[in-house]
Structure formats: C-alpha cells, structure tokens
Amino acid sequence: MLEFDGLRKSFGSIRVLDGVGFTVAPGSMFGFCGSNGAGKTTTMRIAMGLVRADAGEVRWQGRPLDQVTRSRIGYMPEERGLYPKMKVGEQVTYFARLHGMDAAPAAKAAEEWVGRLGLGDRRGDPVEKLSLGNQQRVQLAAALVSRPEVLILDEPFSGLDPVGVDSLAEALLEQVRTGVPVVFSSHQLDLVERLCDSVGILARGRMVATGTVEELRRREAGRVLRVVVPDAPPGWAAALPGVRVVSESAGDTLLDLGAGGDDQAVLGAAVRTGRVTHFAWREPSLVELFREAVAQPQEVAA
Template sequence: MLEIDALEIDALEIDGVCKRYGDVAACDQVSFQVRAGELFGFVGGNGAGKTTTMRVVLGVVAADAGEVRWAGAPLDHATRRRFGYLPEERGLYPRMRVLDQLVYLAELHGFGVNQAHRAAEDWIARLGLREHRDAEVQRLSLGNQQRVQLAAALVHDPEVLVLDEPFSGLDPLAVDVLAAVLRERAGAGVPVLFSSHQLDLVERLCDRVGIIQRGRMVACGTVDELRAGSGTTVVVHAPGAAPGWADGLAGTTVVGVHNGRVRLRLADGVDDQAVLAAALATGPVREFSHHRPSLVELYRDAVGDGS
C-alpha cells in the first residue's frame, strides 16, 4: 500500500488496484499518486492497462481489489462529479450543437444556466471552436470533435483531470493550446493524469511519468529519476575502430550503434575512463560523451520486448 506524505494529502491516489477480465489481468496491483498541481504522464502499449486504470478511477468499471482516493478519502459519486474525464472513445451527442452540449454538461455538474453558458463560451473560444459553436458535433472533423470532447472535460472547472489520449487527432497548433491549458490547470493546483503515445510530448510536458506493462507498473518518477535508475550511458565515436569493437567489454552493454557512434550502458561501478581507454586502443576517438536517454529510450528499456 502507498505511504502518503502528510504534505501531499491533496493527491489522487491509485492504491493496489486490481482488475481482471477472465484470465487477463488488466490491472495488477497498480499504485501511484498524482499530486496537486502535477502533470502525470501515464504511458504503455496498447492493452497495457492505462484505460482500465482510468476507468476504475472514474467509476466506469469497479476494481476487484485496491482503492482510489482523493484528498485522503475514498471516491464516491459526489466526488467523481467534480472530476473532469476525457475517455479514449468519444462520449459526445453527435446530433447536438456544440454550445448546447457544453452548456448541458456544465449544468449536469451543478452549474446554473448563466454560469454554464459563460463557461461553455469561454472554452469554445479558448479551444478555437467559435466558428463551430452552432454546428452539430457529427459534422465536425475528428480533430474538432476532439476539441469539443476536451471542452466537455474542462467546462465545469474540475478539481481533478483524467484524460485518456487527449492529444489524439489534434494538429500541432491545437496540441500547443491544450498543453498550455493543462499547464494552467496544474498551476492552479489541479492534479492532471493523462495517457499518451506521444512520448516526446510527455517528456516535455510532465512532472512525472508512470510506465505500465501488462497491467503492472514497471517504472514511475521524474524523467531524471528514471534516467538515474537506468545507469550511466556513454557515446563513443571511434571512426577507425572495427565493427563490434565494444562487444564484450567488461561491465558494459551495447545499446545502440548509429552513424559510427556506439552507445554503451555501464554497470554500477564501471569506470568510464576504462571504456575510453579501450576505445583509444582501437585508434583516434572523435567523441566520448555521457548520454541522457530520452523518454522513448527509457520506455523501451523498461518494457523490453513486451508491450
């Protein structure tokens, strides 16, 4: 079970959540926190358990075991009404006009008519939907439908945001707009949990990242913490060296070769100067540098050949 820091009581806590479908464990003891004011990227392959975890958080499906808490208390229907949720599959009324739909959804979350209209118009403007405010959702492009779905998750000023692939189908300008909105919401103290296959975007945007594989969390932390856990990596460019010169170096693993540059992961305690000496023994070394792996590389290391 999670150990909760008293200073982080305003957190969304997913604690030991399990969910099975027959013989398949969609979630297997999934535990992590999304702290107040934090952008948390939830990544994994198709079928890894991201959507099931989010559906458990929102009460769309019931967990077989474990608990989800907000501000230290188990979630109930009243609490979940204060959450904003964007499902992976669109949950819009296709024949309803954009403005009417957002007003209706805001009212369902307890807004009065005037307040609901103001909120709907505000998000229509912010997400670039003014020219479509009176259009039926089904007549919009897929990208604009995604903008409406985002507005629906935001229109009632939620205390927590849970977004399943929010950037899917958005053009680069819309991605920038949404990224700014999520930073603003986090800056106001809202915990933001979102999944995405766009790992470069997750790395750029998120405070922390959780990686899930086959229903289990395999890594969680800031990108720098994940880098620290992956060990030291160096890049060596020795253009005169024979191919495979680094194979078999004690305490090292070749993790990539590109344009004559060999990327090596060093085991704990291995002296990088010994690696440099081995490279120099093959001839001139044009480059020897420490490598900061990207989230894409960290993800591949975490999941291996799995999904």
C-alpha cells in the same frame, strides 16, 4: 492528493489490473503510459465509477471517491461520448450544467473553452459535422468547462494536429498552475516527457516503473556511453572487456557497459584510436525507458 491504491480487476479468468497504485500531487501532471491492453483505461474507469474494482480504491484528499466527488472531476473517456446532432456551444454548455453550473456561468465558460481550443467559428455547428480532431477538441472542452478539481483524461491528444496539441498542452499546464492534479494517458511519449512531472508505466496490469523522467533515467544511468572518434577504425571497441557495441556509424559509437565495463578504460582506448570529440553518458529517452520497463514487467519499481 489523488491516490490510486492497490487496484485489482479481473474479467473472468483474465487479470487486467494487479495491484496498480500511484499518487498525483495537487498542481502536478502524471503521464500514464502503457501498451494497448495494459489496463490504463480500466484504471481510469474505476476512478470514475464506471467499473468496479475487485480490490483497492481511489482517493481524493484522503477520502474514497464517491458520486459527489466525481462530479468535481473533469473526465475525458477514450471513446467519444458526445451528442452528434447537438451544436458545439450548446453541448459544452450542457456538460457544464451537468456538473452543477448555473445557466449564465455555464454559457460563459463554454464560450471561453470553445474559443480557447480553436472552435470559436464552429460553435453553431452540429458535432457530427466536425472532423474527428475537432470532435476531440469538443470533448476536451466538455472536460475542462466546469472548472474541475481533478482532471482524468484518456488519450486526450489523440487525433489532434500540432496546433491543437499546443492549445491543449497550454490549457493543461494552466490547470496545473492553479493546483489541479492532472492524469492523462498517452502513446505520444514525447508529449509525456515534455509535460509531465512524473510518469507511470503499466505493463500486463502492473506498474513496472514510476517516478520522474529523471529518476527513471538515473536507474538506467551508467549503462550507455556515446563516444565520437571521427577517425576511429570500425570495431575499435569490440574487444574491450565488459563492453557491448550497441551501434557504430562513421566514428559515432554507442557502448553498453556491463558490470565489468570501465568507462576510463574505454576513454583510454578511444584516445589511442584518434581524436575524441565527444565522450559522455547518454541519457535514454522516455521511449527507451518505456521499452526497457515493458520488456521486464517482473521488475516493479515503486
């Protein structure tokens, strides 16, 4: 189990992290979400020993991370940490050697990951000759090449084209299937929703929501109804008690039911206006859940 426990960090008078904590089980993927400046990168840097926490700790298999343990972590920072004049294949091999691999296995693993991430025909090129997206692939290969026990990736999908996104997603899922816990931050919430077993939303240095996407949805369940009545007159639901019209277009209406709202009363009213072709609670997307959580940072969900 990878555990982030009560991390606190301030830079001068600015509190960056305020008790951040979450766990990632072996063989699972955790999506770490938050607006710019929320504290995601600081959290990951603390895990890697690049920033010292004021309080709290990060543990792997019940023990605080130390330098030996960190050498078994595949880490990808948000900023590129590559040697621009070194050739792609040599660079990935070099990172494998830094993690303790012998020369022959390091070269073999580098060849494999350079090819898997779509850089096989660029293995002999200096990194500085690559596009930003391909440089991102090199950095990902460097994080994956040493067969890490844990993966901590800061914005790994940034700058990748759809083919690169698919290649990386499959590589991460393969790591998960072998039991590796994966933590990655991303602003691409559709990818987080598709790939991750659990999600954490960070706002103003605090975890404001954690859980599976389904668990987060259940906390919002029972709020928004979608009702489709093609022949309904505009405003048909506006006077219903406990109901707020979120949107209405060509008979397709979204309704937010407050404490006094009754879904059966809404259904009855809809039937009286015409033929109902759709009536169901609407599942919010992760984007909507994110907006809701960030808008109310004082409500911390464990």
